[in-house]
Amino acid sequence: MSQKVLLNEKEVNIILHRLACQLIEKHNDFSNTVLIGLQPRGIFLADRIAKILREDYKIKNIHLGHLDITFFRDDFRRGEKTLEANTTNINFLVEDKNVVFIDDVLYTGRSIRAALTAIQSFGRPNEIELLTLIDRRFSRHLPIQPNYRGRQVDVINNEKVKVNWKENDNEDSVYLIEK
Amino acid sequence: MSELSVNHLLGIKYLNKQDIQLIFETADHFKEVINRPIKKVPSLRDITIANLFFENSTRTKLSFELAEKRLSADVLNFSSSQSSVKKGETLIDTVNNILSMKVDMVVMRHPNPGAGVFLSKHVKASIINAGDGAHEHPTQALLDSYSIREKLGGVQGKKVVIVGDILHSRVALSNIFALQLQGADVMVCGPKTLLPKYIDKLGVKVETNLRKALNWCDVANMLRVQNERMDISYFPSTREYTQQFGVNKELLDSLDKEITIMHPGPINRGVEITSDVADSKQSIILEQVQNGVAIRMAVIYLLASKIKQ
Numbered sequence: 001m002s003q004k005v006l007l008n009e010k011e012v013n014i015i016l017h018r019l020a021c022q023l024i025e026k027h028n029d030f031s032n033t034v035l036i037g038l039q040p041r042g043i044f045l046a047d048r049i050a051k052i053l054r055e056d057y058k059i060k061n062i063h064l065g066h067l068d069i070t071f072f073r074d075d076f077r078r079g080e081k082t083l084e085a086n087t088t089n090i091n092f093l094v095e096d097k098n099v100v101f102i103d104d105v106l107y108t109g110r111s112i113r114a115a116l117t118a119i120q121s122f123g124r125p126n127e128i129e130l131l132t133l134i135d136r137r138f139s140r141h142l143p144i145q146p147n148y149r150g151r152q153v154d155v156i157n158n159e160k161v162k163v164n165w166k167e168n169d170n171e172d173s174v175y176l177i178e179k
Numbered sequence: 180m181s182e183l184s185v186n187h188l189l190g191i192k193y194l195n196k197q198d199i200q201l202i203f204e205t206a207d208h209f210k211e212v213i214n215r216p217i218k219k220v221p222s223l224r225d226i227t228i229a230n231l232f233f234e235n236s237t238r239t240k241l242s243f244e245l246a247e248k249r250l251s252a253d254v255l256n257f258s259s260s261q262s263s264v265k266k267g268e269t270l271i272d273t274v275n276n277i278l279s280m281k282v283d284m285v286v287m288r289h290p291n292p293g294a295g296v297f298l299s300k301h302v303k304a305s306i307i308n309a310g311d312g313a314h315e316h317p318t319q320a321l322l323d324s325y326s327i328r329e330k331l332g333g334v335q336g337k338k339v340v341i342v343g344d345i346l347h348s349r350v351a352l353s354n355i356f357a358l359q360l361q362g363a364d365v366m367v368c369g370p371k372t373l374l375p376k377y378i379d380k381l382g383v384k385v386e387t388n389l390r391k392a393l394n395w396c397d398v399a400n401m402l403r404v405q406n407e408r409m410d411i412s413y414f415p416s417t418r419e420y421t422q423q424f425g426v427n428k429e430l431l432d433s434l435d436k437e438i439t440i441m442h443p444g445p446i447n448r449g450v451e452i453t454s455d456v457a458d459s460k461q462s463i464i465l466e467q468v469q470n471g472v473a474i475r476m477a478v479i480y481l482l483a484s485k486i487k488q
Binding site: 070073077078081082083118120122 | 181182183205207208211212215216217218219220221222223225250480481483484485486487488
């Protein structure tokens with residue numbers, strides 16, 4: 001198993017700030033926008049983006065939630081293991097809001113498909129956008145593309161992209177791991 | 180650990196501590212789901228579940244049906260009073276006929292102890308026991324423990340007394356197994372005639388004085404006197420039973436501490452528990468009912484995920 005660094009801490013930091021700025025460009029003061037981190041790995045990116053918006057760009061009313069999509073996935077009973085759920089924490093309605101889904105890696109697009117269904121349990125959003133740190137090109141199973149992307153990478157199917165966060169993995173970095 | 184150790188839920192006796200933990204953690208997620216504006220998830224849309232009730236039930240049947248529907252399963256309801264069982268069909272034949280209509284899971288209540296175990300050996304479907312005679316009622320015990328965990332922060336080390344008709348109660352036996360598995364201290368309390376002989380062999384304390392029992396416990400689970408299962412008189416009169424084993428506000432207020440009151444329902448108001456106690460702040464009876472749906476969703480979800488495609 002070999003691994004290669006795709007992004008180091010400095011590069012991750014620059015990209016996070018760029019993504020935050022792109023969000024500001026579109027959503028101004030975020031008065032009608034909610035950020036939704038997708039469980040399990042998208043929540044670290046969402047928390048980080050929200051922190052940059054609040055602290056570095058002094059935007060006060062950032063609404064941030066975490067959405068778990070386990071019960072909406074299309075592979076229930078298709079794998080060996082029981083799908084384990086994570087916590088959903090959305091204490092606001094998304095009715096008529098501009099929703100931004102935030103996930104670390106966009107691969108087949110199936111998680112996003114599940115999230116599009118899951119979010120409807122919380123109301124009918126005005127629009128939904130997708131922000132992703134890594135966009136794996138040529139691997140989509142569904143017609144889903146990100147609105148904001150950190151880095152686009154060409155990865156073949158037996159390779160894995162692993163995003164690490166200081167909060168969870170002791171460093172900010174992105175690795176390409178060959179299985 | 181992300182999988183149950185069993186393929187059926189026949190009784191608490193067959194579960195281990197990790198299974199209970201997994202069911203509770205999954206139920207936490209479903210409790211959040213059923214408090215959403217839209218309370219439904221699509222997980223079980225390719226699963227069909229038959230609810231076979233060979234004995235009357237309101238709460239359990241509704242709770243199971245709601246849990247199944249909130250998971251998007253297809254649901255078949257069957258009650259023996261309107262069926263061919265009355266014409267002499269055997270249990271296995273009845274169930275196999277239902278299963279041949281491509282049913283994946285069976286939720287069954289039956290008057291005979293062991294009916295679920297028997298069925299699980301003879302048919303190809305995941306079986307959930309929704310009460311078998313005076314034997315077990317596992318989902319009730321799970322939701323009772325879950326409610327204690329929610330109210331008191333945990334079950335380990337808590338003192339729980341089960342009061343009333345222990346002899347005819349499946350809730351009592353399942354509760355004893357579930358509570359002990361999680362490290363709680365369990366006592367049973369009731370008239371001697373309604374306490375099974377050798378119940379102490381299960382490792383529970385036995386008490387016939389209600390005041391002493393209530394002063395000892397953190398939680399009192401009040402059971403109904405099951406008149407329909409009594410072929411002889413076990414106590415002189417309902418009035419005398421209430422005087423000795425009924426909980427009223429006066430008794431509750433005279434205790435050294437504030438205890439939690441539970442009841443699996445249906446309540447006989449004024450017999451085992453008075454209305455002011457049932458509706459008091461100390462009672463978590465309605466929370467139990469709400470938790471019942473989340474617990475049953477968790478059990479069905481975890482068992483369904485083990486059904487191979």
